Structures are given as structure tokens and as C-alpha cells.
Amino acid sequence: MTRQMTGAKMVIEALKEQGVDTVFGYPGGAVLPIYDEIFQQNEIRHILVRHEQGAVHAAEGYARSTGKPGVVLVTSGPGATNAVTGLVDALMDSIPLVVLTGQVPTFMIGSDAFQEADTVGITRPCTKMNWLVKDTDKLSGTIHEAFHIATEGRPGPVLVDLPKDVQFATGTYTSKPQVKSHYQPRVKGDTAMIEALVEAMEQAERPIFYTGGGVINSGPKASQLLRELVEATGFPITSTLMGLGSYPASGDKWLGMLGMHGLYEANLAMHDCDLMINIGARFDDRITGRIADFSPGSRKAHIDIDPSSINKVIHADFPIIGDVAHVLEDMLRIWKARGRKTQSEALTKWWEQIDQWRAVKCLRYTNSETVIKPQYALERLEALTKGRDRYIATEVGQHQMWAAQFLGFEDPNRWMTSGGLGTMGYGVPASIGVQIAHPEALVINVAGEGSWLMNMQEMGTAVQYRAPVKQFILNNERLGMVRQWQELLHGERYSHSWSEALPDFVKLAEAFGCKGILCTDPADLDDAIMEMLEYDGPVIFDCVVEKHENCFPMIPSGKAHNEMLLGEAETQGVIQEGGAVLV
Amino acid sequence: MSPLNIEKGSTSHSAYDLRSHMSDEVETHTLAVLVQNEAGVLARVIGLFSGRGYNIESLTVAEVDREGHRSRITIVTSGTPQVIQQIRMQLERMVPVHEVSDLTVEGPFVSRELALIKVVSKGEHRVEALRIAEIFRANVVDSTLESFVFEITGTPEKVDAFCELMRPLGDVRLARTGVAAIARGL
Numbered sequence: 001m002t003r004q005m006t007g008a009k010m011v012i013e014a015l016k017e018q019g020v021d022t023v024f025g026y027p028g029g030a031v032l033p034i035y036d037e038i039f040q041q042n043e044i045r046h047i048l049v050r051h052e053q054g055a056v057h058a059a060e061g062y063a064r065s066t067g068k069p070g071v072v073l074v075t076s077g078p079g080a081t082n083a084v085t086g087l088v089d090a091l092m093d094s095i096p097l098v099v100l101t102g103q104v105p106t107f108m109i110g111s112d113a114f115q116e117a118d119t120v121g122i123t124r125p126c127t128k129m130n131w132l133v134k135d136t137d138k139l140s141g142t143i144h145e146a147f148h149i150a151t152e153g154r155p156g157p158v159l160v161d162l163p164k165d166v167q168f169a170t171g172t173y174t175s176k177p178q179v180k181s182h183y184q185p186r187v188k189g190d191t192a193m194i195e196a197l198v199e200a201m202e203q204a205e206r207p208i209f210y211t212g213g214g215v216i217n218s219g220p221k222a223s224q225l226l227r228e229l230v231e232a233t234g235f236p237i238t239s240t241l242m243g244l245g246s247y248p249a250s251g252d253k254w255l256g257m258l259g260m261h262g263l264y265e266a267n268l269a270m271h272d273c274d275l276m277i278n279i280g281a282r283f284d285d286r287i288t289g290r291i292a293d294f295s296p297g298s299r300k301a302h303i304d305i306d307p308s309s310i311n312k313v314i315h316a317d318f319p320i321i322g323d324v325a326h327v328l329e330d331m332l333r334i335w336k337a338r339g340r341k342t343q344s345e346a347l348t349k350w351w352e353q354i355d356q357w358r359a360v361k362c363l364r365y366t367n368s369e370t371v372i373k374p375q376y377a378l379e380r381l382e383a384l385t386k387g388r389d390r391y392i393a394t395e396v397g398q399h400q401m402w403a404a405q406f407l408g409f410e411d412p413n414r415w416m417t418s419g420g421l422g423t424m425g426y427g428v429p430a431s432i433g434v435q436i437a438h439p440e441a442l443v444i445n446v447a448g449e450g451s452w453l454m455n456m457q458e459m460g461t462a463v464q465y466r467a468p469v470k471q472f473i474l475n476n477e478r479l480g481m482v483r484q485w486q487e488l489l490h491g492e493r494y495s496h497s498w499s500e501a502l503p504d505f506v507k508l509a510e511a512f513g514c515k516g517i518l519c520t521d522p523a524d525l526d527d528a529i530m531e532m533l534e535y536d537g538p539v540i541f542d543c544v545v546e547k548h549e550n551c552f553p554m555i556p557s558g559k560a561h562n563e564m565l566l567g568e569a570e571t572q573g574v575i576q577e578g579g580a581v582l583v
Numbered sequence: 584m585s586p587l588n589i590e591k592g593s594t595s596h597s598a599y600d601l602r603s604h605m606s607d608e609v610e611t612h613t614l615a616v617l618v619q620n621e622a623g624v625l626a627r628v629i630g631l632f633s634g635r636g637y638n639i640e641s642l643t644v645a646e647v648d649r650e651g652h653r654s655r656i657t658i659v660t661s662g663t664p665q666v667i668q669q670i671r672m673q674l675e676r677m678v679p680v681h682e683v684s685d686l687t688v689e690g691p692f693v694s695r696e697l698a699l700i701k702v703v704s705k706g707e708h709r710v711e712a713l714r715i716a717e718i719f720r721a722n723v724v725d726s727t728l729e730s731f732v733f734e735i736t737g738t739p740e741k742v743d744a745f746c747e748l749m750r751p752l753g754d755v756r757l758a759r760t761g762v763a764a765i766a767r768g769l
């Protein structure tokens with residue numbers, strides 16, 4: 001049976017067929033036919049953001065917290081260009097998104113028409129794939145293909161550009177089962193290689209699991225299998241920023257996050273291990289530091305669905321191309337079948353060594369009775385929200401790293417942060433996207449005031465849709481992360497790293513129609529956090545913190561894992577000894 | 584722990600480590616890429632090379648399967664073995680790319696290039712140009728009293744050699760197609 005309908009109607013039909021319940025968008029001339037269709041139905045909910053960048057980040061929050069693709073609808077020209085930052089953010093962090101943009105009519109393309117931009121040209125390197133649809137008959141098929149590509153293999157953002165005449169014209173609807181895509185990435189790993197890895201695991205004396213965002217991408221089953229594997233083998237596990245929650249922070253094999261601002265024990269264990277098992281992580285430069293000194297004594301396994309991730313940065317001795325859940329299932333099966341062997345004596349020694357590193361207590365900081373330390377604020381937030389149905393988003397900067405260090409994640413999909421691109425302004429809209437997907441949950445955006453201001457207009461969205469997001473701003477009146485680098489690496493010349501004339505956040509909250517809370521005294525902090533948690537609506541919490549706190553541990557860029565800076569005492573030494581040549 | 588002993592002039596205190604490669608030897612490889620012939624596919628492939636800083640020494644493209652809408656892109660590129668491997672992987676993961684073969688590693692292959700060379704000259708130089716053309720089996724495809732246009736097909740090295748010999752003989756203008764290559768045997 002062929003179904004005839006307009007292109008605009010096809011968009012809605014295709015989204016429904018894909019099971020889409022929410023679209024984040026912003027209207028304009030080139031998408032009015034689609035908005036007209038949205039108006040005439042009730043199955044798909046449209047969330048009107050305040051800026052197209054916000055729509056994309058909200059969709060990322062929605063996607064990361066549900067495992068489903070996020071959907072965005074924006075107009076041509078400025079609508080599309082405003083979405084670009086979000087597209088790159090999603091590309092870097094492997095977040096599945098389907099972004100629909102309006103375009104000027106096909107017969108005007110190339111004429112510098114009003115609000116014309118070469119959207120597919122601009123977004124080609126910002127997407128996993130994009131299409132300009134010039135024929136209404138191809139529209140719905142392209143949307144189905146778009147969902148397939150966004151979600152299969154290594155997930156990522158895709159974009160479909162829809163000229164206005166194609167939306168108005170009538171054509172034949174293609175349903176999802178009719179679309180046959182040649183894009184079928186391999187999910188099952190090579191059994192011989194998995195067997196070789198299992199053999200290496202049996203012999204390993206100092207093994208470590210290094211897990212990443214790929215475990216989250218692979219779905220809840222991957223996290224479950226990972227937990228089983230860790231418990232069964234007794235190997236220590238660390239994770240990147242993007243993989244937090246795939247193994248519970250309360251688990252006794254958990255070493256905490258690794259990398260530039262990762263934990264001492266995690267980084268030293270990575271450096272000294274003899275078998276590194278990378279599961280869905282991409283050897284990012286925040287992890288490896290100086291390549292030549294990266295874990296020099298280890299054999300390395302790399303499990304990744306994207307062949308180009310393997311051997312991109314670090315040579316893999318056991319390259320395994322496949323989906324995390326599929327590969328872990330095989331690994332477990334083979335390891336069990338071969339008799340569940342590990343080097344238990346060596347492992348005991350390895351754990352003794354790790355416990356010595358743990359005893360360093362690298363996250364220690366000096367608390368204060370007069371001013372709120374950001375670490376303390378997060379410790380209290382953690383204590384007062386533990387055990388709740390909680391989702392955390394962040395902005396980018398020191399607060400983001402402290403959140404990763406001081407908050408514990410027990411489950412996957414509970415942590416939304418911009419890792420690869422490091423996009424300030426991500427957290428406010430992302431937290432709203434999460435809240436829209438999980439209306440009853442507690443959703444907190446841990447923010448710095450600098451980042452928070454970048455997309456604060458989205459508080460209007462939160463208020464309009466009664467999304468009770470809690471904006472927990474660690475306000476140091478500084479662009480803290482920049483200030484820290486300037487202190488440590490640029491001779492304390494604080495070039496443009498603080499803002500004067502910050503707004504009064506409480507008044508700002510009132511202006512938006514939500515609740516504002518100001519807290520400046522550590523003694524008031526618990527009550528203030530409880531007030532935030534108990535309020536049934538969006539809250540902007542201005543937590544005024546120590547202005548000059550540095551985030552440690554820190555591995556300076558280009559340094560090895562075991563050349564880590566811990567705490568402020570050493571920072572003093574650094575500035576005196578190295579300051580002159582650091583310019 | 585140790586302080587930041589950063590050498591003067593070093594860039595290692597920037598946000599990035601300078602990556603070391605597995606081997607520093609630069610190799611030249613010929614890749615054949617079968618792609619879906621759809622709008623923007625060439626821009627996508629070229630964008631990959633410019634965006635990730637890979638070299639293109641030569642690139643040719645044409646449709647080879649009209650019904651299946653498939654085009655074959657032949658790319659001659661150079662880089663360390665690790666970079667060449669990345670190029671191949673990055674090409675393979677692109678959605679409209681069906682197949683990538685690294686002809687250089689996959690066995691013997693033939694590669695040919697066509698060039699049109701115009702030589703403007705007089706007298707003895709004209710005779711010499713014709714003589715060299717004969718040795719290289721280049722055809723004369725156009726001729727005036729002051730010029731020849733030669734057509735030559737061969738490996739890029741042969742084309743290079745021919746052009747070098749022509750240069751002293753007059754004003755030389757050149758149009759080259761770039762390399763097309765295919766594996767030998769079955």
C-alpha cells in the first residue's frame with residue numbers, strides 16, 4: 001500500500017514510526033510547514049528552547065540519559081548555524097542525534113536567498129552523515145536511514161536538510177522496514193583474538209580495566225556484563241570521564257576516574273600495569289599524557305566498535321573490533337569455559353600496591369569554616385542526594401572535574417558532561433533535556449558561573465515546561481580552569497579570566513520565575529541544599545565558593561601518568577622552580 | 584611529586600602532547616575507494632584529508648557502475664605507516680564508502696596517468712620534441728606551425744620524465760589526469 005502525503009506530514013509520520021516522543025526545536029520560515037503538522041497532532045511533544053544550541057544540548061541530555069536518539073528541529077540559515085556547536089559536541093562524545101533543518105526552496109538554493117546557508121556543507125565535518133533531500137519521495141526513507149546511522153555502530157549526530165518546497169510537495173511515504181541500509185557495522189568481535197586476550201588475562205599479574213563511554217553507548221547490558229567480569233576476575237577498574245557509572249563508584253574494585261584530573265591510584269595503576277584492557281575508550285590525550293611514557297610496561301587490549309579508534313593513538317596488542325556487550329559476553333563465556341583462571345597471588349600483591357596508592361588520599365583538601373570549598377559543596381551535595389533517583393549534568397571547567405571526583409555514580413546514563421569538545425554552556429540545556437525525559441527524577445546541573453551564563457536563557461524553557469532542574473552553581477567569580485592554568489603555567493598572569501559585573505543570581509531566578517538561593521557560609525550549606533532539593537520547581541543555587549581553589553590531582557599536559565601534581569603545597573614549588581620557563 | 588620541569592621552547596605545556604609515530608618513515612600508498620555516488624561524497628572524502636591533515640598527491644574520480652551509482656576514487660597519499668592505516672580506517676568508516684583497498688599493500692597493481700602536453704617551439708627543437716615523443720610512445724593529437732600537443736599515458740614517473748625532457752625544448756603547458764590504478768591478476 002502506498003501512502004501519499006506532503007513532505008511536512010512525512011516528517012511527523014517518520015518520527016512517529018521511529019518511536020520519537022520528544023522534539024527539541026525552534027521555529028522559523030523554512031520549517032513552518034512542519035510546525036503546522038506538529039500543531040495538528042498530540043503524539044510528539046515539542047519543547048520550545050530559547051536558542052538552537054540549547055535544543056541540541058537538550059537533545060544530547062535526553063539521548064544520553066535514555067539511550068534513545070535525541071531529535072532536533074530548527075530552521076534554515078541562522079537556525080542551522082546556531083546548532084553547529086551542539087553537533088560537534090555530539091560527534092566528539094558519540095551521542096546519537098537526528099537533527100532536522102529547514103532549507104530555502106530547492107529552486108532558490110545557490111541564489112543567496114533569505115536565510116540560506118550551505119547547511120550540508122557547513123555540517124559535513126560536524127556530523128556522522130548528512131543529507132539534503134531534494135525530492136519528497138525520498139524524504140521519509142532518508143529520515144529512517146538517518147535514525148539507523150545515528151544509532152548503529154559508533155553513535156553520532158546526523159542531519160537532514162529539508163527545503164521548504166520539498167515539505168509542501170506531496171510524495172510517497174516509505175516506511176521503516178522498506179529501508180535497506182548498507183551501513184551494518186560489525187558488532188561481534190573476533191573470537192580468536194578474544195581468546196588470546198583471555199589467555200593474557202589468565203597470565204596477568206597487574207591487570208587493569210580501562211573503560212570509557214563506549215560501555216555506556218553499548219547499553220545497560222554492557223554495564224551489567226562489565227560488573228560481572230570485574231567481580232569474577234577481581235581486576236581493578238578505572239574509567240574515563242565519559243564512562244562514569246558503568247561500574248558503580250561504591251564497588252570495591254573501583255579506582256575512580258583516570259586521566260589529567262583523575263585519581264592518583266587510577267593513574268599509577270595504569271602506568272604500572274602489565275595488561276591494560278581498554279573497553280570502549282579512545283586513548284584520549286587527557287588520558288595518555290606523554291605518549292612515549294604511557295604505561296610503558298603493559299600489553300594493551302582495545303575493544304572498540306570503530307576500527308579507526310584502534311591504533312589511532314596507542315598501538316593495540318589485542319585489537320578487538322566489536323560492540324562492548326557482545327565482546328564482553330564472549331570474554332566471560334570463554335574465560336569461564338577455560339576454568340576461570342587468574343594469578344591470584346600476584347593479584348593480591350597488585351591490590352596491596354594499589355591500596356598504598358589509595359592511602360595517599362589524593363582528593364584531600366583543606367576545608368574552611370569561613371568560606372565554602374567547592375569540594376566540600378560537592379561532598380555535601382553527594383551526601384544529601386545519595387540513593388535518590390539522581391541525574392547529574394555539568395558545565396565545563398574545574399567544577400566539572402570536581403563533580404567527577406566527588407560525586408559517585410552507581411548506574412550508567414546518570415552523568416551528562418561535555419568531554420570531547422568541552423563545551424561551556426552544555427549543562428543548562430542538557431539538564432533540561434534529561435528532566436524532560438525523566439520528569440520525576442532529581443536532575444542537577446553542577447555549573448561554574450562562567451559556563452552557566454553561556455546558555456542561561458534556557459531557564460525560560462525550564463520554567464515553561466515545569467522542568468524542576470536544580471542549577472547548582474559553584475560561583476568562584478573566576479573562569480576557574482583558565483585561572484588555574486594561568487597560575488601554574490603562565491606565571492600567575494590572570495589575563496581575562498574573571499568576570500566583573502556578575503548578575504545577582506537570586507534576582508535572575510526571580511526574573512525567570514523560578515527560585516533563587518544564595519549560600520555563602522559553610523554552616524548554612526546543608527540547609528540551603530535541602531531547600532533546593534525540596535523545592536518543587538527549577539532552582540538557581542548560587543553557591544559562593546573559594547575563588548582560588550585549584551583542581552588536583554593534575555597531570556600537566558605532555559607529562560607521564562606518574563608525574564602528577566597533588567595538592568597546593570606542591571603547586572608552590574612548581575611556581576618557584578618552573579615559573580620562569582613556563583611562559 | 585615532581586615539579587613541572589618544562590624545557591624552554593617546548594610546546595609540551597600546551598594542551599596537547601605532540602604525538603610520536605610508530606615509524607617515522609614516510610611511504611607513498613595508492614588507495615582505491617569505492618563510494619556511493621551521491622551529492623557531496625567527493626567533498627566528504629577531500630574534507631577528511633584536509634580536516635585531519637593527510638596528504639593528497641593525486642586524486643581521480645569517476646563513476647564506474649552506473650546502475651549501482653558507484654564511483655571509484657583513486658587516491659595517492661603519503662604518510663607514516665600509522666597515518667596510512669588511519670587514513671584507510673577513517674575512509675572505511677564513512678557512511679557512503681563501500682570498500683577501501685590499499686593497492687600498495689595488497690599485491691601488484693598497475694597505475695596509469697594520462698597527460699596532455701603542449702610544447703611551443705621552433706626549428707630544431709620541434710624535431711627533437713617529435714623524436715622524444717616517439718621514444719615515449721606519445722601521440723601527437725594537435726599540431727600548428729609553432730606547437731604540438733602530445734598525449735602520453737603511463738606511470739606518473741614516465742609522465743614526469745617525458746615532461747622534464749620537453750621543458751628545455753620550448754614553452755611547455757601541462758594537463759594531467761592524476762592516477763587511476765587497479766590490482767593485477769584475478
Ligand SMILES: Cc1cc2nc3c(=O)[nH]c(=O)nc-3n(C[C@H](O)[C@H](O)[C@H](O)COP(=O)(O)OP(=O)(O)OC[C@H]3O[C@@H](n4cnc5c(N)ncnc54)[C@H](O)[C@@H]3O)c2cc1C
Nearest residue numbers: 212213214217240241242259260261282305324419420422
Ligand atoms: C576540562 C576537561 C578536563 C578533562 N579531563 C579528563 C580527565 O581527567 N579524565 C578523563 O577521563 N577525561 C577527561 N576529559 C574528557 C576527555 O576530553 C575525553 O572526552 C574523554 O576522556 C574520552 O572518553 P572515552 O575515552 O571514554 O571516549 P568517548 O569519547 O566516550 O568515546 C567512546 C569510544 O567507544 C567507542 N564505542 C562507542 N560505542 C561503542 C560500542 N557500542 N561498543 C564498543 N565501542 C564503542 C567509540 O568508537 C569511541 O572510541 C576532560 C574534559 C574536559 C572538558
Ligand SMILES: Cc1ncc(C[n+]2csc(CCOP(=O)(O)OP(=O)(O)O)c2C)c(N)n1
Nearest residue numbers: 397398399422424448449450451479480481
Ligand atoms: C565555549 C567555550 N569557550 C571557552 C572554553 C575554555 N574554557 C574551559 S574551562 C573555562 C572556564 C570555565 O569557567 P566556569 O564555568 O566559571 O567554571 P570553573 O572552572 O570556574 O569551575 C574556559 C573559559 C570552553 N571550554 N568552552
